[in-house]
Amino acid sequence: MPIERYLTIGELSRRSGVAPSGLRYYESLGLIGSQRTSGNQRRYDRTTLRRVAFVRTASRVGLTLDQIAEALATLPEARTPTAEDWTRLSRSWRPLLDARIAAIERLRDQLDSCIGCGCLSLERCMLQNPADNAAALGPGARYLEGDSPADAAQAAIQAG
Amino acid sequence: MPIERYLTIGELSRRSGVAPSGLRYYESLGLIGSQRTSGNQRRYDRTTLRRVAFVRTASRVGLTLDQIAEALATLPEARTPTAEDWTRLSRSWRPLLDARIAAIERLRDQLDSCIGCGCLSLERCMLQNPADNAAALGPGARYLEGDSPADAAQAAIQAG
DNA sequence: CCTTGACTTCAAGTGAGGTTGAACTTACAC
DNA sequence: GTGTAAGTTCAACCTCACTTGAAGTCAAGG
Structure with a gap:
């Protein structure tokens, strides 16, 4: 197994352009998820970066965060979403x-x-x-x- | 002298499609003005209808009410704005x-x-x-x- | 005069998408 | 082992363009 590099909220913030407060807000809406350290700090899976990117872009396109949550709910839970999955969702924005x-x-x-x-x-x-x-x-x-x-x-x- | 027909807030509301509360709000921002009856009710000059129309349209175009106020401030104070005046402002929206x-x-x-x-x-x-x-x-x-x-x-x- | 509908003010609420502040804890380098 | 940057929660606040509610007044017809 390769070392899974987790991101802190600050790192995810810098890389996504979304403020930490925004990321917590997204989490409160169920748009993204996180693990916690033993000290209760958030650690993000690298795939979360893609998820945040999706949320930001969908938001730009004009969807409400509720609608984005709905869209995300159609992703398969069993596996990490593929490029295909993301493409399918984005296509509907046109x-x-x-x-x-x-x-x-x-x-x-x-x-x-x-x-x-x-x-x-x-x-x-x-x-x-x-x-x-x-x-x-x-x-x-x-x-x-x-x-x-x-x-x-x-x-x-x-x-x- | 022809009889100057003033509009009540209800009449202006019906003719402009803006709720009375909205008209009061516009007045509070200085976007429109009104006279008062002895009983403190608003009476609107008929030119106000055009002014409200302008505000609504500018709003649809995407200006904030503050920006609309700025635009209205460029109208001549000395006389009733002409079609020309309104056209000049609207043209800038394109x-x-x-x-x-x-x-x-x-x-x-x-x-x-x-x-x-x-x-x-x-x-x-x-x-x-x-x-x-x-x-x-x-x-x-x-x-x-x-x-x-x-x-x-x-x-x-x-x-x- | 009385009723009814339209009007008055002012404060507070709405909703979307967050941010800010206070008070406190963790992580980590030195 | 300590300093400090970065993290935590929660409630409160922000913009924009209004609406709603409460509590009361005015205008007009019968």
């Missing part, structure tokens, strides 16, 4: 991303035509699809939808 | 939407190539763009990962 792109494009085009029409009933244009808001963003994706609005918004405001 | 679309497309393509490559270092693929990662997160998390983007980048490089 339609989600496509849908989000489509929603933003719709919004953009709506905006374009409103700006182009020169009408004096701007509110009619602007409000014509008020329910789309939540629908366009998907579950809990209010903030996730925007990739880096901070920078772009700043530029946009200054450009105006 | 680059923002384009940027968001581009960001999601980047993420999607990254994902595609990761899925396609069949590598066993899924975490290398997944973590390869940690700066985007932070940007894609909510405001709370944005800080924290933004605190040390260098660390996250370092982690990504070392990961694998």
